[in-house]
Amino acid sequence: GIQVEQSPPDLILQEGANSTLRCNFSDSVNNLQWFHQNPWGQLINLFYIPSGTKQNGRLSATTVATERYSLLYISSSQTTDSGVYFCAGGGTSYGKLTFGQGTILTVHP
């Protein structure tokens, strides 16, 4: 099956800093999502982005499908951005996703 590798595993920032999270895939995917798991455990959809670039406020994501990676950019980070960021991809129908191990982000005031 598809292997998903995320980096860095941990990231500590001061409020206001920018960051880039990376996700590499072992094989082509046609279904790629980024999630944020907040400190209460809730998984929140950030982007559905099998290719191209999308932006939502301070967050943006880019997927280069031909090179099998995706990037999540967080600008002007806030303490509420803290949590775990997961990318997940799938190459089959039925929407099955394989998750990466996650990046733990801590934003200090």
Add this chain to the structure above:
Amino acid sequence: NAGVTQTPKFQVLKTGQSMTLQCAQDMNHNSMYWYRQDPGMGLRLIYYSASEGTTDKGEVPNGYNVSRLNKREFSLRLESAAPSQTSVYFCASRGTGTTDTQYFGPGTRLTVL
């Protein structure tokens, strides 16, 4: 519109006991999924249901059974719980269309003693 709901939120079992985790979605989605999340790890797929009336194994199906009761509901059953099944369980659903986004429930935290 509640999205994806799960019950119970917390559960403690003794080894060998059985229980059923319930999941329901009100978004008229065709596909539903059960995942488990262990400390420091991403989510792993247990079972999924591509549409009403169908179920199939995911990455870690051993020790679990599922039932797609109708389009809204997808339950996960542990017949004889083991400590290795201590985990947080998430249910998700996905519609069909241009986004194919999966939406997750709040999770069930299960401890098996």
